[in-house]
Amino acid sequence: MFVDKATKERLHEIREAIKKYGFDKILGQTAKNKIRSKGDDEANELLWDDEIPVKLRLMFQDLGTTFIKLGQLLSTRPDVVGEKIADELANLQDDNPPITYEQVKSIVEEELDGKIEDLFEDFNHQHLATASIGQVHEAKLITGEHVAVKIQKEGITDKIDLDVRILKYIANRADKFNSDLRKLNLPGIMDEFDRSIHKEIDYNNEFMNMQRIEMNFEDNPNIHIPSTYANYCSSKVLTMEFIEGTDLNDVYASTGDEFDKKLLAKNVIDSYLQQLFIDGFFHGDPHPGNIKILENNVICYLDLGMMGSFDEKFKRDLSEVVLLFMDQDVDGLINQLMYMDILDYDIDTTTLRRDLNDLFGRYFGVQLNRFDGVLEALLSLMQEYGVILPNEVVTMARGLSMIEAIAHNLDPEIDVFAELKPVAKRIAKQKLDPKRYFKGKKSNAILYGHMIQALPGLLTRTIHKIDNEELQFRFEVDITDKVSIIALISALIIGSSVVSFGPRLFDMPVISLIGYIIAIILSVIGMRKFVLK
Numbered sequence: 001m002f003v004d005k006a007t008k009e010r011l012h013e014i015r016e017a018i019k020k021y022g023f024d025k026i027l028g029q030t031a032k033n034k035i036r037s038k039g040d041d042e043a044n045e046l047l048w049d050d051e052i053p054v055k056l057r058l059m060f061q062d063l064g065t066t067f068i069k070l071g072q073l074l075s076t077r078p079d080v081v082g083e084k085i086a087d088e089l090a091n092l093q094d095d096n097p098p099i100t101y102e103q104v105k106s107i108v109e110e111e112l113d114g115k116i117e118d119l120f121e122d123f124n125h126q127h128l129a130t131a132s133i134g135q136v137h138e139a140k141l142i143t144g145e146h147v148a149v150k151i152q153k154e155g156i157t158d159k160i161d162l163d164v165r166i167l168k169y170i171a172n173r174a175d176k177f178n179s180d181l182r183k184l185n186l187p188g189i190m191d192e193f194d195r196s197i198h199k200e201i202d203y204n205n206e207f208m209n210m211q212r213i214e215m216n217f218e219d220n221p222n223i224h225i226p227s228t229y230a231n232y233c234s235s236k237v238l239t240m241e242f243i244e245g246t247d248l249n250d251v252y253a254s255t256g257d258e259f260d261k262k263l264l265a266k267n268v269i270d271s272y273l274q275q276l277f278i279d280g281f282f283h284g285d286p287h288p289g290n291i292k293i294l295e296n297n298v299i300c301y302l303d304l305g306m307m308g309s310f311d312e313k314f315k316r317d318l319s320e321v322v323l324l325f326m327d328q329d330v331d332g333l334i335n336q337l338m339y340m341d342i343l344d345y346d347i348d349t350t351t352l353r354r355d356l357n358d359l360f361g362r363y364f365g366v367q368l369n370r371f372d373g374v375l376e377a378l379l380s381l382m383q384e385y386g387v388i389l390p391n392e393v394v395t396m397a398r399g400l401s402m403i404e405a406i407a408h409n410l411d412p413e414i415d416v417f418a419e420l421k422p423v424a425k426r427i428a429k430q431k432l433d434p435k436r437y438f439k440g441k442k443s444n445a446i447l448y449g450h451m452i453q454a455l456p457g458l459l460t461r462t463i464h465k466i467d468n469e470e471l472q473f474r475f476e477v478d479i480t481d482k483v484s485i486i487a488l489i490s491a492l493i494i495g496s497s498v499v500s501f502g503p504r505l506f507d508m509p510v511i512s513l514i515g516y517i518i519a520i521i522l523s524v525i526g527m528r529k530f531v532l533k
Contacts, residue, residue, distance in 0.1 A: 006162060007162060007165070007166070010162055010163065010166060011166055013063070014063060014166060014170075017059050017062050017063050018059070020059070020062075021055040021056070021058065021059040022055065023055070023056075023059065050084075052085065053084045053085045053087070053088035053089070054088055056071070056085060056088070056089065057071065057088050057089055057091060057092055060089070060092060061092060061093070063163075064096075064132065064159075065096065065132035065133060065156065065159065065160065065163075066159065066160050066163035066164065066167070066197070067163070068092050068093075068094050068132060069094070069132075069133075069160075069193075069196075069197050069200070070167065070193055070197075071089040071092045072089065072090075072092055072094065073189075073192070073193050073196055073197075074086065074089050074189075075087075075088075075089035075090040075092070076394060076395060076398050077189075077391075077394055078376065078379050078380065078383070078394075079379040079380070079382050079383045079387070079388065079389050079394055080184055080185075080189065080383070080388060081184070082380075082383065083376065083380060094131045094132050094133075096130065096131065096132040096153075097130075098127050098130040098135050099130075099135065099151075099153050099154065101125040103153075103154060104127075104135070104137065104151050105123075106154075107151050107152070107154060107236060107237070108123075108149070108151060108237055111234040111235075111236050111237045112231075112232060112234065112237060118142070119141075119142065119232065120139045120140060120141060120142065121140045121141065121142050121144070122139060122140040123137060123139040123140075123149070124137050124138040124139060125137075128148065132153075132156075133152060133153060133156055133200065133201060134150050134151055134152045134153055134156075135150070135151060135153070136148050136149065136150050136151075137149050137151065138242060139239075141229065141232070141239075145229070145241070146241070146242040147229065147232070147239050147240060147241060147242050148226075148239075148240055148241070148242045148243070149232070149237065149238070149239050150203065150237070150238040150239075150240075151236065151237055152201065152203065152235075152236040152237070156201065157201055160197055160198075160201060164190070164193070164194050164197070167190055167193070168187070168190045168191075168194070171186035171187050171189070171190040172186075172187050174186055175187050185388060188388070192391055196306065199305070199306065200305050200306060202235050203233065203234065203235055203236060203237065203238040203305075204233070204234070204235050205305065206238055206304055206305040207228055207230070207233045207238055209304040209305065209307050210225055210226065210228050210240065210304050211228060212281060213225050213275075213279075213281065213283075213301070213304060213307070214227070216274070216275070216279045216281065217271070217274075220271070220274075221298070222267045222271070222297070222298060222299060223267070223271050223298070223299050223300075223301070224294055224298050224299070224300040224301075225300070225301055225304070226240040226241040226243055226300070226302065227240065227241040228240050228241075243292055243294075243300055243302065245292030245293050245294045245300050246259075246292060246293045246294075247288070247289075247292065248288040248291055248292070248293065248406060248409075249288060251264070251293050251410070252409050252410070259293060259297060260297050261410040261411055262410070262411045262414075263297055264293065264297055264299065264410050264411075265406075265407040265408070265410035265411035265414045266407075266411075266414065266419070267297070267299055268291070268299055268403060268406055268407055268410070269403060269404070269407045269414065269416060269419045269420075270419060271299060272286065272399065272400065272403040273419065273420060273423045274423075276310075276315075276318075276396060276399075276400070277315060277318075277319055277423050277424060277427045278423070278427075280309055280310040280311065280312065280314075280315045281307060281308075281309050281310075282307060282308050282309070282395075282396065282399060283301055283304065283307060283308075283399060284306040284307050284308045284395050284399060285303065285306055285399070285402075286301070286399050286402050286403055286406075287402050288402075288406060289302075289303075290302045290303045291406065308391075308392050308395040308396060308399070309392065310392060310396075314340075314392070315427060316427055317336070317339070317340050318393070318396070319423075319424040319425075319427035320336055320424075321333065321336055321337070321340075322420065322421075322424040323421070323424050323425060324336055325378075326417055326420075326421060326424075328360045328364055330353050330356045330357055330360070331353065333356065334349055334352060334353065334356070342387065342389060342390070342393075343385075343387060347385060348385075352385060355381055355384075356381070359374075359377055359378065359381060362377075363377065375397045375400070375401055376401070378397075379394065379397060404416050
């Protein structure tokens with residue numbers, strides 16, 4: 001690692017903090033003090049010290065912005081750091097002294113390329129909120145819109161870049177010298193953190209997130225996303241609609257008929273399920289502070305800097321996991337997680353099956369209408385088996401738990417499973433829909449066209465090679481067995497005969513045609529091997 005003066009000074013601060021809280025015995029500080037699992041029981045016992053979570057939180061708090069953000073990320077990964085550390089790190093306070101109005105004015109004018117008086121009719125000198133990365137001011141545009149302006153603090157990007165480089169160095173060193181820490185995959189966590197924090201400090205990313213999720217809910221009058229003003233946004237300034245709604249805690253405590261709590265509970269669940277399973281683009285931190293209730297029971301999502309996303313395949317696979325989970329199908333769940341490359345095929349499935357059955361028996365022993373505790377227990381079980389879940393899965397589980405808690409505070413009788421199951425079924429069913437293979441990208445249509453055009457030539461060349469004994473086949477079944485090859489040919493013919501979907505050639509589905517061609521090739525091989533020899 002290249003070490004300049006600033007890096008040396010910061011590295012010294014970090015080392016002193018590590019030493020202050022006793023983590024030097026785990027990480028090591030010099031090449032002479034390499035920590036290994038054998039020969040240093042004291043260091044390894046520290047990994048299980050009950051005071052470690054509190055010490056870690058205090059150290060992160062002392063070290064400032066980057067470490068606070070790292071701690072907040074780790075608080076969402078109980079599958080990696082364990083429940084105790086995750087719970088303690090969730091108490092980290094992301095705050096910093098505010099910057100002055102003169103500093104705010106300078107940043108806004110530089111980023112938006114204009115005088116603040118020309119851009120805003122009014123700009124409140126007092127901040128509404130401040131955090132380690134930025135602070136928010138209330139303002140009014142020249143065109144009259146009431147807005148909130150988020151401004152990134154000066155020099156924060158350089159500080160974060162420096163800290164991330166040092167953290168990667170520490171992570172690689174710890175991974176190299178300590179076998180217990182190696183299990184946590186600290187370099188992988190730091191790569192994830194690097195991507196995460198750089199997304200957060202680029203306000204263009206939050207601007208695009210808000211545009212996208214607003215489009216996803218444009219036809220839903222029950223959900224509101226704050227409008228953004230592109231001409232007043234940059235990588236360090238984000239200008240959005242000012243929201244004057246009611247905090248969820250005040251809604252919980254209300255006793256009148258101002259809010260329809262049952263409707264709000266259903267809508268908050270349905271809106272998050274839409275984000276997860278329909279849009280594949282979801283709020284990564286939907287805690288009560290990031291949701292306000294507007295007039296007419298409209299739900300407004302705030303703070304959209306960190307979002308999770310699923311592609312179409314992962315979305316369908318995940319919906320199947322949910323269905324198998326709710327049906328308590330242990331074997332199906334294990335197979336699905338293996339298919340998704342979350343579980344290794346060499347895992348001890350016998351013990352895992354027993355532990356999953358115990359988990360289901362504990363939480364599903366009575367009629368269950370919520371996930372409370374179940375997801376946390378499942379994540380903890382995965383940790384015991386050394387399974388590092390994809391970040392999107394953990395983010396989804398955490399977000400779903402938060403939304404469920406909000407819904408139950410609004411309506412204790414709501415059945416979350418009843419809301420979730422039909423959505424998951426609908427998405428999973430799409431996986432079995434043959435039409436999905438032929439929809440979408442133009443490249444698919446071009447590919448099918450090429451396949452159809454190439455089939456006659458391919459069939460001719462293949463039969464020619466078989467005739468000249470130039471083609472060899474390898475099958476998992478015993479091809480020397482007459483019964484095996486007859487059964488394989490029969491299966492191909494029957495399977496090809498029942499297919500009725502997809503592009504057609506010679507008035508038959510292309511998939512059927514390919515099946516018949518393979519059956520013909522195998523028949524030729526069988527004839528030559530068993531009849532004509």
